[in-house]
Structures are given as structure tokens and as C-alpha cells.
Amino acid sequence: MNSIELFAGAGGLAMGIANAGFDHRALVEWNPDACQTIRENHLRYSNGLPGCVLYEGDARTIDYASLAEEGVAIVSGGPPCQPFSLGGKHAGYDDTRDMFPEAVRSIREIHPQAFIFENVKGLLRESFASYLEYIILQLSYPDLARSEGEEWEKHLARLERHHTAGARPDEFAYNVVFRLLNAANYGVPQKRERVFIVGFRRDLGIEWAFPEPTHSEDALLRSKWITGEYWERHGLAMPVVPAKLAARLQRIATNGLGLDKLPWLTVRDAIGDLPDPQANPRNGARDHVFIPGARTYAGHTGSPIDEPSKTLKAGDHGVPGGENMIAMPDGAVRYFTVREAARMQTFPDDYVFHGSWGEIMRQLGNAVPVRLAQVVAAHVHAHLPAP
Structure with missing residues (x-):
């Protein structure tokens, strides 16, 4: 099953997804040191196959539709978390570093069977409750895009009306769930809490819940x-x-x-x-x-x-x-x-990690634990139809 990873960083989420049986066709990352880290470990992202392409640059410049020509089972990624980080300035939806709009655009253009996105615990802060609902509804109805000049609150209201009206049988939409997961509960030696957002294309009729802690x-x-x-x-x-x-x-x-x-x-x-x-x-x-x-x-x-x-x-x-x-x-x-x-x-x-000590520790501090990513991705893989 083919996959595409956005905002790949040092590759923790991407490696876990590859370990779960997916073959990455493309990885997207803008940081030069993180990109070099991925290059030095490239065989880990496609089960040893040479077909995984690294796009080094701004995700906003990517033509996602061109990446979907061979069919994509899953899109994954960790949209930059600084807008919602407990240690940041909490600008959230007013922060230009918020890449969730790009995550939604990727789903709109690729039409994958499923997606896995993760973010920091701060996304669940009460002050961001409306924006979290906005993220979930955008991912649920990616074709109902924000109009040029439309304020996000107006777009949210339009999504809410569409959602409460009930889905049409032929509608391109996703069933989306999210949960705060503690990595320690899945065999990671770290008390790391991350929000995972998982969606399945509605026409597949898949019933799914997050894996139980081990x-x-x-x-x-x-x-x-x-x-x-x-x-x-x-x-x-x-x-x-x-x-x-x-x-x-x-x-x-x-x-x-x-x-x-x-x-x-x-x-x-x-x-x-x-x-x-x-x-x-x-x-x-x-x-x-x-x-x-x-x-x-x-x-x-x-x-x-x-x-x-x-x-x-x-x-x-x-x-x-x-x-x-x-x-x-x-x-x-x-x-x-x-x-x-x-x-x-x-x-x-x-x-192998590339960069100075501080840069490598930055890559590691931003990474998703490989084992946690693999547990979630394997559970998704097990529910997707065989290619």
C-alpha cells in the first residue's frame, strides 16, 4: 500500500508507518538538516524499495495531485506544532506556521483511503476548542474548501451546517476520530502525549477505534x-x-x-x-x-x-x-x-542523524516515537482493503 508523508521531520512517524507495511512514495520536509537525516536513512521508508522521493521545500508549493498517480492508501504527517505548543506563544489559527490547511489540501487533492495526522497536546487546550472542531470538520469534508477572503469562523459555520444536514450518499468525505495518546502506554520509554487524528474515507465503510494500550x-x-x-x-x-x-x-x-x-x-x-x-x-x-x-x-x-x-x-x-x-x-x-x-x-x-548537537536534539524533540507510530499505523493497515 502506497503512502505519502508530509512534514516528515527526522522521520519518526514515517518510519513507524513504513514498519507497519506501507511504502512511502514521497516524503515532504523543508528543514535541510532533517532532509539530510532522511537521505542518510532513505531505505527505511519504502521497505527497501528505491521509489521513495524526498521533496525538500515548502509544503505549500507541492502539487499533491501529481503524487497520487499510482494510488495512495494513506497520507500522514505532523503539521508544525508551534502554534499550539504548550511552550510556544499559542497564536494558533493566527499563526502562519499552522500547516493544517496544507494537511487538508493534501487530502482534497490525493483522495487517500485514510490519513494519520499528529500534533501536540496543546491542540486540546480549551482556548483552541473551536479551531480543533474546525480542523476535524475540514478533514471530514475536504472538498468544502474555504473561499478566498472567507474568515475561518465563517467557514466553520458553513461546515457545521453541512455536517448537521447529513451526508449525501455520493459525497467525498471522511469519518474522523482523534485521541490523546501517551507513548508510554504503547511501549515507549517516554511519557509523551500527542494528539492523533485518524480518518477513513467514508465510502469504504470501515469501523475503527484506536488500539488498546499494552x-x-x-x-x-x-x-x-x-x-x-x-x-x-x-x-x-x-x-x-x-x-x-x-x-x-x-x-x-x-x-x-x-x-x-x-x-x-x-x-x-x-x-x-x-x-x-x-x-x-x-x-x-x-x-x-x-x-x-x-x-x-x-x-x-x-x-x-x-x-x-x-x-x-x-x-x-x-x-x-x-x-x-x-x-x-x-x-x-x-x-x-x-x-x-x-x-x-x-x-x-x-x-544516522545530521546536524549539530542542538539541531539533532531539535529533530528528536519534534519527532513522533517510531514505536507509537507503528502501533497506530499497523492498526490502520489491518482495516484497509487489500490492494
């Missing part, structure tokens, strides 16, 4: 503080149980919580086999170089090594934030190396 925090707490399996697996003595967890652990033990899921993966689970980059700078691991200068202050405390990491962020001016540090049990902190951060995002160890 991992849980209760299961991790059980393995750490009830069975002790977590510490035994890592060859460590079990620490004293934190007093603040006593009541919750009692509920977990009494009610059998966490028995139906795998434990959340922690930073230690993800990087425990890598050598200490500070103690062993010539460790031979790709991109596993110690970066000095990490320090803590209010709101900048790092990710405890025995929990999933905090959400990796792109940072400002090439400097990652406190979420990009490991916090050791003794209180020491250091920055994740590139390889460690890549593992937090479930990129394979032989994946």
Missing part, C-alpha cells in the same frame, strides 16, 4: 515495589519503598492492578546496556558522546532514570531543556546523548 504505570509500580522484578532484572538492590506510594501500592496489590499490561519502560530499561559516556568517552557507540553543562533549577530537573523519561523537547536556540537530562538516584544529572535520546524516541541504533 503497557501501564500500575504494572511498572507492581514490578518495582511489589514483586521487585524490576530491580532484580537490573541487578540492583530494591530501594526503600517511597512512603507517598504506600496507599497506591495497596490498591494495586488488593485489586490486581497492572496484571493485564506490561510495565511502562523506563530510561534505565532503554539505555542500561549502553556504556557511561562520561566515564568511557571512547565507547564505540554511534552518537553516544557526553555533553557537559547540565544543571538543575526550578522547572529544569531532568528525567528520573527509573521512570519513563519526560517528554523530550526541541528546546530554544539549540539548547535542550531539563526534559533532555537524566536524573540519577544520587541527584546527579547529565544530558542525554544523541543515541540515548534516540532510544527514548525508539529510533534504531543504526539510525
